[in-house]
Amino acid sequence: MPDLSPAAFILLQGARVFAPDDLGICDVLLAGGKIIAIDSAIPADIVPDCQLVDLSGRWLCPGFIDQHVHLIGGGGEAGPTTRAPEVVLSRLTRAGITTVVGLLGTDSVTRHPESLLAKTRALNEEGITAWMLTGAYHVPSPTITGSVEKDVALIDRILGVKCAVADHRSAAPEKGQLASMAAQSRVGGLLGGKPGVTVCHMGSSKKGMQPLYDILETSDVPIGKLLPTHVNRSEYLFEQAIEFTRKGGVIDITSGIPEPIPPAQAIDRAVRAGVPLAQLTLSSDGNGSQPKFDEAGNLVGIGVAGFESLLETVVELVNGYRFTLPDALRPLTSSVAEFLGFDNKGAIAPGKDADLLVMTPDLVIDRVYARGRLMVKDGVACVKGTFE
Structure with missing residues (x-):
C-alpha cells in the first residue's frame, strides 16, 4: 500500500481561499492532516522542514x-x-x-x-x-x-x-x-x-x-x-x-x-x-x-x-x-x-481536516488534498487504490 502519512508541515501559499466564504488571498498551514493556521501571510520559515506549495492564481476550497x-x-x-x-x-x-x-x-x-x-x-x-x-x-x-x-x-x-x-x-x-x-x-x-x-x-x-x-x-x-x-x-x-x-x-x-x-x-x-x-x-x-x-x-x-x-x-x-x-x-x-454533524469537515478553518480542493479560476480541478495528503496533482491522481 502507498504511504498515506502527509508531510509534517505543508504551507499552501497565495491561493484565494473560499472557506466556503471568500477570505481573499491567504496562506494555509497544514500539519498532521489538519488545518492549523490561516493568515494573509504566514512566514515560510515558521517551522523547520516545511513543504512550500505556491498556489498563486489558484482557488482553494473545501473538499x-x-x-x-x-x-x-x-x-x-x-x-x-x-x-x-x-x-x-x-x-x-x-x-x-x-x-x-x-x-x-x-x-x-x-x-x-x-x-x-x-x-x-x-x-x-x-x-x-x-x-x-x-x-x-x-x-x-x-x-x-x-x-x-x-x-x-x-x-x-x-x-x-x-x-x-x-x-x-x-x-x-x-x-x-x-x-x-x-x-x-x-x-x-x-x-x-x-x-x-x-x-x-x-x-x-x-x-x-x-x-x-x-x-x-x-x-x-x-x-x-x-x-x-x-x-x-x-x-x-x-x-x-x-x-x-x-x-x-x-x-x-x-x-x-x-x-x-x-x-x-x-x-x-x-x-x-x-x-x-x-x-x-x-x-x-x-x-x-x-x-x-x-x-x-x-x-x-x-x-x-x-x-x-x-x-x-x-x-x-x-x-x-x-x-x-x-x-x-x-x-x-x-x-x-x-x-x-461533521464538525471537522466542510470548511477551511483551523482545527478542520485538511480536505482541500485546488481549482483554477475557471473551475478546473488542479489538486486535491485528503486529510493533508496530496491525492491529485495537475488533475491526475497521484495516489491510487490498492488494485488500480
Whole structure:
C-alpha cells in the first residue's frame, strides 16, 4: 500500500481561499492532516522542514462531501450483467470528493451491508474519509447486527439508515415499519454519538413525500433527521420537497439526474422559492445504476452514474445562474457537514481536516488534498487504490 502519512508541515501559499466564504488571498498551514493556521501571510520559515506549495492564481476550497454513493456498485435491475462494479479511489478524488457516504440500492440480495462496511474501511485506509448507511430499499432493513439501532450505535462507520419509498422497486413499507426504522436510527445515533439520520430514496410514485409525513405523524423523530433524496426527479416531487423545507426539513438534490429538473436549476429554483442553502444538499448517486423505465414499469435502458456531475453543477450555478462561488459550494460542503454533524469537515478553518480542493479560476480541478495528503496533482491522481 502507498504511504498515506502527509508531510509534517505543508504551507499552501497565495491561493484565494473560499472557506466556503471568500477570505481573499491567504496562506494555509497544514500539519498532521489538519488545518492549523490561516493568515494573509504566514512566514515560510515558521517551522523547520516545511513543504512550500505556491498556489498563486489558484482557488482553494473545501473538499466535496458526497453523501450518496454506491461504493460497492448499484444496479442489477436487468439481471446479473447489470450489476455496477465497485468504485475505485481515484474516481472519487479526481472529482474532488474527499469525504463519501456509501449505501446500498435496489439489490440487497447479492450485495450486503457487511461488504459495504469492508469497502468503507478500505477507502479510509486508502486515504479519504468514508462512512456508510445501513439498510437498503427494503423494510425491514438488512443490517449487520440484526438491528438498525445496534448498527448505528455500535459500528464505527455507520451514520444512519437508508430506505426507499414512493418507488415501484421498494418493499411497499407500512407506516409503522418506516416510523420504527427511523426511530431506531435516531436512538442509535444518540447512543453512538452519530447523526442517526434516515435517508429516503424518493421514487416517481404519486405518493411523493407522504411516507415521510407518515413517519413524522406516527413517531417523534425530528424532521431534521429525515433526508429525502433524488427530489429533482419529477416536478410533482420537487414542489412537495420545497414545501418539506418550509416545515424545517433538508432536501437532497441529485447531480446525476439531468432531467426533468437539472440539478443547478433545482438549486436555483429552491433558493428563489426562499429555501436557505443550509437546507439544500447535493449528492451524485455515483456508481449507481441509471435505469430507464417505460410507462408500464418495464426496464428499457440502463447506465452507471459518474461523479463529474458534482463539479459540473457548481460550474453551472456560477456561470449559468450567477451564484457566487461560496454559495455554489455550500450544498457540497458546509450544508452537508452541518446535516451529518461533521464538525471537522466542510470548511477551511483551523482545527478542520485538511480536505482541500485546488481549482483554477475557471473551475478546473488542479489538486486535491485528503486529510493533508496530496491525492491529485495537475488533475491526475497521484495516489491510487490498492488494485488500480
